[in-house]
Amino acid sequence: MKRVVVIGGGFAGARVAKKLNGKCNLTLIDTEDYFEYAPGILRVLVEPEHYKKLHAKHKGYLPDSKVVVGHVKKIDKKNILLVGGKKVPYDYLVIASGSNYNTPIKEQDTFFATRVKHLLEANKKIQNSNKIAIVGAGLVGIELAAEIATHYNDKKVTVISSGSKILERNSSKAGNYARKFLENRGVEIIFNERIIDKDKNNLKGQSGKEYPYDIVFFTVGVKPNIQFMQGDFSKFAPKGIEVNEYLQIPGMENIFVAGDVSNIVEEKTAQTAEKHGDVVANNVLALINGNSMKKYISKKRLMVISLGKRRGVIEHKGFVITGWIPAILKGFIEKMVMSSFRR
Ligand SMILES: Cc1cc2nc3c(=O)[nH]c(=O)nc-3n(C[C@H](O)[C@H](O)[C@H](O)COP(=O)(O)OP(=O)(O)OC[C@H]3O[C@@H](n4cnc5c(N)ncnc54)[C@H](O)[C@@H]3O)c2cc1C
Known part of the structure; x- marks a missing residue:
């Protein structure tokens, strides 16, 4: 049987692995022993028990494959x-292998018990803080501000x-x-300010202003x-990894790339x-079985942004729905994805 190795057990790698499980000699290598539903993590920071709904051990959904917990170096x-x-x-x-975020939003090299411990500690720190600073007003910064503002009113x-607006790509x-929504709940939004330094209690802005904090979350710089794309491989990864229409590294038929780590310009x-x-799972099997591969077509997809538990925004091709429907949809998607790991 052909040996297929997947590096990374996030949304992309876990999807490939689930589709290939039992169909080849598969090994999943991840820095963690679990899949984590990243879009739900911000809720855990204010409602810690929610972590119980967001994780699945890799071995559980890959019964016929090998799981190696380790960090790829080269x-x-x-x-x-x-x-x-x-x-x-x-x-x-x-x-x-995805993308990295500041902790506690994403982590690497943690076993499940340690990850839970870190998430619970982050929640305690938020509870014990009065001044909470969030750097970045993209999707993650805004969702985080909304989670905190709707859970704590003190x-x-x-x-x-x-930038000069929030959710600039929307x-x-x-x-x-x-x-x-945020301003009505007392969140202060400061525009056109770049944070250039910080000490224990203050963020320092380029404008010369200082912003005091007890806890700060950086949601920029993803x-x-x-890091493992070295030697002959480094030229394919000046930023993300270069791919062709079949999601292969150009000129390397047997190496595929999926998820945030690719250099495709899209959300x-x-x-x-x-x-x-x-697409990658299909194409790996196509090569193994001598069939033809599928092309990946990038397109704008539906976006669901939550603003706390009860409000949100759905956006698709210029069409926007606001209010409680997006919040319900977001919860439903979370349930559907996680149940696909428990079958
Ligand atoms: C807080 C937050 C909220 C989000 N909300 C949404 C949302 O509402 N909707 C939405 O569609 N998207 C959302 N996203 C984006 C979404 O989570 C990412 O696009 C998605 O996780 C990308 O999946 P991935 O598999 O490419 O990478 P990742 O999820 O980053 O997974 C990569 C995996 O590879 C592993 N890895 C990395 N380097 C190595 C190495 N050297 N060796 C071995 N393993 C390695 C990592 O440990 C990780 O397990 C959100 C992201 C965050 C952080």
């Missing part, structure tokens, strides 16, 4: 080298953005709704996880990562 054309020296050979490789939440209708979302995963 790859070559035949092997994967892990930190610690272990070598894993492959015939086909899928790189789905906190001073400040969102600081270098329509102004979506941005205006979210802005009003980077693809490409980096869980949904998109899953679509990549579908």
Whole structure:
């Protein structure tokens, strides 16, 4: 049987692995022993018990595959080298190593029990803080501000953005709704300010102003996880990893890329990562079985932004729905995705 190795067990890698489980000699390598539903993590920061709904151990949904918990250090054309020296050979490789965020929003190299401990600690810190600063007014910064503002009414939440609007990649209708929602709940939003430094109690802005905080969350500076793309591989990953229309590294037929780590210019979302995963799983099997591969077609997909538990925004092709329907839809998607790991 052909040896297929998947690096990364997030939305893209887990999707590929689930589709290939039992159909080849599959190994999933991840820095963690679990899949985590990242879009639900911000809720855990204010409602810690919610973590119970967001995780699935890789081994549980991959009964016929091998799971290796380890950190990939380097790859070559035949092997994967892990930190610690272990070598894993492959015939086909899928790189789905995603992107990194500041903790506690995303973490690497943690086992499930440690991850839970860190999330609970983060919640305690929020509870014990009066001044909460959030740097960045994109999707994650805005959802986080809304979670905190709707769960606690005694906190001073400040969102600081270098831009002139919130949710800059969304329509102004979506941005205006979210802005009003936050401002009505006492969140202060500061525009056109770049944070250039911080000490223990203050963020320092380029304007010269200082912003006091007890706890700060940086939601900017997300980077693809490409540190192992060294030597011959580095030229394919100046930023994200370059791919052709079949999601292969150009000129390397047996190496595929899926999810946030690819350099495709599109919204980096869980949904998109899953679509990549579908195409890659199909194409790996096509090569193994001598069939023809599918092309990946990038397109704008539905976006659901939650504003606390009971409000949100749906946006699709310029069409915007605000209010409680998006919040219900977001919860429903979370349930559907997580139940797909428990079958
Ligand atoms: C707080 C938050 C909220 C979000 N909300 C939404 C939302 O509402 N809707 C939506 O569609 N998207 C949302 N997203 C985006 C979505 O979560 C990402 O687009 C998605 O997780 C990308 O999946 P991925 O598999 O490419 O990468 P990741 O989820 O980043 O997974 C990559 C995996 O690879 C592992 N890995 C990395 N490097 C190595 C290595 N060297 N060796 C071994 N393993 C490695 C990591 O540990 C990780 O498990 C949100 C993201 C965040 C952080």
